[in-house]
Amino acid sequence: MVAAEALARNVDSPALRELAGCSALDDARDIRALHLDAMAELGLSMPEADRVLWEKARQWARRMVDETVRPHEGALRIDRYSVVLESPNGLAEFTYLLDLWGEYPALRKELEISMVEEARRLLRLSDNAA
Incomplete structure (x- = not known):
C-alpha cells in the first residue's frame, strides 16, 4: 500500500x-x-525510510482511535508496516490480533476493542519517545 x-x-x-x-x-x-x-x-537511507513507516503506522493508529477507520482496517494497514519493519515491538501486536481475528470470528467485537487499545498504546509510546 x-x-x-x-x-x-x-x-x-x-x-x-x-x-x-x-x-x-x-x-x-x-x-x-x-x-x-x-x-x-x-x-x-533506511533510518529515514523506517521513520516514515513508523509515522504512517501512527497515522493509522490515530485514525483508529478517532474512529475514522474501522479497527480491523487500521490494524491491517499497521500490520503491513510491521512486516516491512520486521515486526518490531509496538507493531507486532497488531499481527497477533489479526491472527486471532481470522481464527475466532465470534470474538471480533472484543478484538476490535483490543485493536483500538493497542492503537492508543502505540500513540502513548510515540508521545513519550518524542
Missing part, C-alpha cells in the same frame, strides 16, 4: 513498482528485500 501511494505521488523505481504489486500473501522476507532495494534506488 505504501509503495502504491508513493507511485501515485510520482515517486518511482523498478523495485518500488514490484513492491506495489505485493500482497499480504507474499513472503515477508521478499517484501523486506524489495523495500530495501526500493530505498536504495531512491537514494533514501
Whole structure:
C-alpha cells in the first residue's frame, strides 16, 4: 500500500513498482528485500525510510482511535508496516490480533476493542519517545 501511494505521488523505481504489486500473501522476507532495494534506488537511507513507516503506522493508529477507520482496517494497514519493519515491538501486536481475528470470528467485537487499545498504546509510546 505504501509503495502504491508513493507511485501515485510520482515517486518511482523498478523495485518500488514490484513492491506495489505485493500482497499480504507474499513472503515477508521478499517484501523486506524489495523495500530495501526500493530505498536504495531512491537514494533514501533506511533510518529515514523506517521513520516514515513508523509515522504512517501512527497515522493509522490515530485514525483508529478517532474512529475514522474501522479497527480491523487500521490494524491491517499497521500490520503491513510491521512486516516491512520486521515486526518490531509496538507493531507486532497488531499481527497477533489479526491472527486471532481470522481464527475466532465470534470474538471480533472484543478484538476490535483490543485493536483500538493497542492503537492508543502505540500513540502513548510515540508521545513519550518524542
